[in-house]
Amino acid sequence: MLIAKSPDIRPSEITDEAVYNGRRRFLMAASVATASLFLTDVSAADSSPDLPKLPPARRSPVSTSERPTTYRDITHYNNYYEFATDKYSPATLAASLVTRPWTVGVDGAVRRPRTYDIDELLKMNPLEERIYRHRCVEAWSMVIPWVGFPLNRLIRQLEPTGRAKFVKFETLYDPKEMPGQRSDILHWPYVEGLRMDEAMHPLTILAVGLYGRVLPNQDGAPVRLVVPWKYGFKSIKSIVRISFVEKQPLTTWVRAVPSEYGFYSNVNPHDDHTLWSQARERRIGDFFKRPTLMFNGYGDQVAQLYRGMDLNRYF
Numbered sequence: 001m002l003i004a005k006s007p008d009i010r011p012s013e014i015t016d017e018a019v020y021n022g023r024r025r026f027l028m029a030a031s032v033a034t035a036s037l038f039l040t041d042v043s044a045a046d047s048s049p050d051l052p053k054l055p056p057a058r059r060s061p062v063s064t065s066e067r068p069t070t071y072r073d074i075t076h077y078n079n080y081y082e083f084a085t086d087k088y089s090p091a092t093l094a095a096s097l098v099t100r101p102w103t104v105g106v107d108g109a110v111r112r113p114r115t116y117d118i119d120e121l122l123k124m125n126p127l128e129e130r131i132y133r134h135r136c137v138e139a140w141s142m143v144i145p146w147v148g149f150p151l152n153r154l155i156r157q158l159e160p161t162g163r164a165k166f167v168k169f170e171t172l173y174d175p176k177e178m179p180g181q182r183s184d185i186l187h188w189p190y191v192e193g194l195r196m197d198e199a200m201h202p203l204t205i206l207a208v209g210l211y212g213r214v215l216p217n218q219d220g221a222p223v224r225l226v227v228p229w230k231y232g233f234k235s236i237k238s239i240v241r242i243s244f245v246e247k248q249p250l251t252t253w254v255r256a257v258p259s260e261y262g263f264y265s266n267v268n269p270h271d272d273h274t275l276w277s278q279a280r281e282r283r284i285g286d287f288f289k290r291p292t293l294m295f296n297g298y299g300d301q302v303a304q305l306y307r308g309m310d311l312n313r314y315f
């Protein structure tokens, strides 16, 4: 991403060993408690053994058949500015994030506003495995086996009113746990948004896991958005609030650099707004670049959402 200043964050400032050890103890207890429920799980076999497994997730017909990026790369090459602006240190720095207890508050134009406890979201039935392409605006990509559920299932429970035109999402704000928030490289908390029809689209999911286990902190634990036809920065991590609003929300990257980042941010190989050419991408783990596909290859499913819109204007 484009940054104005370089951050000055020393790891020694943020490592709170007590918090870290407490979290590890919880995680180990949780995996012992759930391990006996599962006999075989191909996905989870490749993943970190110290995160709890999720209940078996049904495979989704919308999954790509492309080979998933390794668990190692998915968890050691991350954009998470609340921890650091480089892609390597969130893997260790995000250990300071405490993901339990955790709630997601819902407000705005809904008939049934409420708060979800993370345990309810982890038990959403059925959880699905969705293997999606993930395309970052910095011209790299991955294939990620998420576990989650369509956002529209949650939205239906809330009964939005006619005034709900957009959905706004916010990440946790806690500079004690998120050292990047002690600097003003971005406006905090991180905010993202979708138009209502994008939020209701069946490809849009809330992810609570990957490779069959709960999300690692650096990937947005305990719950993050995944919108596979948009650039990665739309897929906001560690969500604490979802608001149904009338006006298009001012999202973090649009606020920071409006000439570079638009509200829609649909993956577009012909995009000439960004500093980087968007024509090609490097799939992490591959040597050669490959062409980027319109809507990240999900055009058959989502192009109709934008019929009649000038995608050069609404980038």
Ligand SMILES: Nc1nc2c(c(=O)[nH]1)N[C@H]1C(S)=C(S)[C@@H](COP(=O)(O)O)O[C@H]1N2
Pocket (backbone or CB within 6 Å): 001, 074, 077, 078, 079, 080, 081, 082, 134, 135, 136, 137, 171, 190, 218, 219, 220, 231, 232, 233, 234, 235, 236, 237, 238
């Ligand atoms: N809260 C928050 N969400 C975020 C970001 C961030 O810095 N903070 N980075 C975004 C960007 S640019 C990308 S590419 C993806 C990266 O997700 P991953 O690290 O799980 O692959 O998260 C997105 N969500």
Ligand SMILES: [Mo]
Pocket (backbone or CB within 6 Å): 079, 135, 136, 137, 138, 231, 232, 233
């Ligand atoms: Mo990104």
